[in-house]
Amino acid sequence: MEELDGEPTVTLIPGVNSKNKQMCFDWGPGEMLVCETSFKKGKSELVPGCPFIHIIRKDVDVYSQILRKLFNESHGIFVGLQRIEEELTGKSRKAQLVRVSKNYRSVIRACMEEMHQAAIAAKDASSSRQLSSQVSILSAMELIWNLCEILFIEVAPAGPLLLHLLDWVRLHICEVDSLLADVLGSENPSKHESFWKLVTILVLQGRLDEARQMLSKEADANPTSAGMCRILGDLMRTMPVLSPGNTQTLTELELKWQHWHEECERHLQDSTFASSPHLESLCKIMLGDEAALLEQKEHLNNWYHFLVTRLLYSHPTVKPTDLHFYAQSSLDLFLGGESSPEPLDNILMAAFEFDIHQVIKECSIALSNWWFVAHLTDLLDHCKLLQSHNLYFGSNMREFLLLEYASGLFAHHSLWQLGVDYFDYCPELGRVSLELHIERIPLSTEWKALKVLRICEQRQMTEQVRSVCKILAMKAVRNNRLGSALSWSIRAKDAAFATLVSDRFLRDYCEHGCFSDLDLIDNLGPAMMLSDRLTFLGKYREFHRLYGEKRFVDASFLLLSLMTSQIAPRSFWMTLLTDALPLLEQKQGVLWKSSAHKRIHLT
């Protein structure tokens, strides 16, 4: 086992005095129970103890209202992905998997948006802060997922790779559009205080068309710099980019780009932009000058933006395998030895190095909930990217993560229904896990029990069906609902329990002299065959009915067959004989009398 990275966090439990009293605890599937014992530490005086048992949950995310939507929607996507697995073939496979990945991401974004709105609308500061931190966690998850999609699922080759990375960066910097609207909306855009900031950001993001528009506004307002603006604008316009659907090869693009780069270089050397420091620094940025880029640290905000901008302006045809060199150096340059990389940085770096296992491992440690790693790993597994190296307890990584996630769902009072489908798609340990978990779901109403039973029956878990039905049948018997008890034992095909219920009926008959619940016994139908005692009960009731209808011959035959068939319980033989007496006195019972001997034999 690996060493822990840091000290474990201490959680204080309100009301429990851990200085004076010893605590005891017990682990559950998702929670822990803690309470105070009466054992004292040291020689402190007797103080009244805390009378509560505390339930401690590690995973609070599962109880968040907004995150529940994430769990439900992603469950739908997960199940859909497993179902179309067989249909995924050939060329469309990659496109379909990319689409699934985009679906997951849009669900994360929707959740983020809603949480953001909730944070704004929150009434007190602490919940607002908590929601905001949740938003940033979701944002980080989406960032990582997006990068994994580009590198592992889309598998973009050199050329398109950079375009995807540009989109990736642009998606995560949102202030640009509002700033753009701000500046453009003002009376005199070029005199706006954030004008040059805006133009710089646009250039850093590779949005050169918009940057050019801004420059033309500056040219209109400031005739002295018009010439320079025009030249820079031209440079922006002529920068060679790979557009999707473009048929030029990578080599052609490289050549053109080299040519363009040299032209920019020449302008800089000729001091064309010397009189305007803003324009000069823009030109340097476009040349990919590292020092100039590092000056814009505050606008870049993070090292991966720095990386992408740097690649855009110095190595636009970067190959995926070379990415990690640039990534490492970008990280080092950007941090400049002042701060150490954060967990998010390590995860992204591992992704650039194409080390999927490291990505998943780091994410598992950093995040409090298994949702992210379980779904991402499952998707990557469908892309056939995970070698099946077995973990030491037998299952592979995808299955391990799904099992952990599903177990977490089962610890929730309501989300357990989602967990069932996750277990279904774990080939090795899924079924046994489901069998263990499903027996422990509290059955507060029959309706809920029916749903649990349906889940078990669909998967042929006969033991669990039997156990659930037995629980319900016992409850019904205790509540004197014998009809319900019988219908549960019929569903479970539990002959022993049916016998128990029938005995109850017969006992009630002996005590009260009449049958209760005639509507049930009269209408048993083929279920009567489930157990001998039940058959006896049904037939005995039929005997009573025939007798009541004065069909004495039929009644006698029935009674005789009841006695000879040996399904009558011993305790009932006296009753049967007593019932026979009035029939013996009947005139029609000739046949009856002749078999009187047989009956006495039995006694």
Add this chain to the structure above:
Amino acid sequence: MEEILAKFVSQKISKTRWRPVPPGSLQTADTFATGSWDNEENYVSLWSIGDLGSLDSDGGLEGDHQLLCDIKHHGDVMDLQFFDQERIVAASSTGCVTIFLYRPNNRALSVSQQWTTAHYHTGPGSPSCSSAPCTGVVCNSPEIVTVGEDGRINLFRVDHKEAVRTIDNADSSTLHAVTFLRTPEIITVNSIGQLKIWDFRQQGNEPSQILSLTGDRVPLHCVDRHPNQQHVVATGGQDGMLSIWDVRQGTMPVSLLKAHEAEMWEVHFHPSNPDHLFTCSEDGSLWHWAASTDGPEKSSLFHQGGRNSTFLSHSISNQANVHQSLISSWLSTDPARDRIEITSLLPNRTLSVNTLDVLGPCLVCGTDAEAIYVTRQLFS
């Protein structure tokens, strides 16, 4: 059919009902109530679809349903019915029946009346007054009838503290649903596959009629009466089978239609268009059944734009003895004449669809995947 809009609401929905529109008005339904289940705190909520005017929207799609108000409900919401425009009756798994009052001006729900021990178990093994879930409720102003797992039928009247009439041990098994047949008569279904008709004018504790299917005692979960023909009743069972019964004729169903693969939770005749029937099931599907008595040329099996339009399934039990004068297409036994077109309304298979309701051109349903689906153009 127009797109069906889905919204995830962070609670599993057990029941949903449209708020009735004022009689004689031309507006379509725009508000519905939902009840949740299996949460530590359950809620009865009211939602609105369509234009809200002064309400701030959270940027949702046009027509996306918005929460108007909600109120905590103790226990799972087992059944829900609108008593009238302003009052909602909720049946709880704690055996309690509550009337909630909705004040549109305040946009708030409050408890108006409650019968806390409507359903309970008594027995040698149960502690005195252990509660039993109330499984079904039906209203016909001013009366409310409830049934529960204790096999008891209660008749309540609004503003009366105690039940007006109680039939103890009406059934030895669990009663799953109840509906009115004619005003003094109700019909119940139970977990041993029987329909029982009770007449409140009679004094005894016995049903006036019992109907059932011979053979396997498959539990019946839902029942609905034809809006115009009060003798036609549809039921749905644990095996997903839809049965149509004629209560005047014998004790057997008139038709049995193989439908869903798992329990059918609700069946509804369309209130103004009774040739249309809707069912929803544990298997995650919601079906629209359209019966027509026109000639075979009329309905092709694959129109209605439904991408999941399916087969015709129509098997009839041979016991019915139906008069030719019956006009109901549901009771007709002539296979050459009538066709039933079945369309699946939900785009993907999901977890169980627990509930549905239809009013005019609008349909709402709720699922265990914590989603509510609404469509406002059922018959386009």
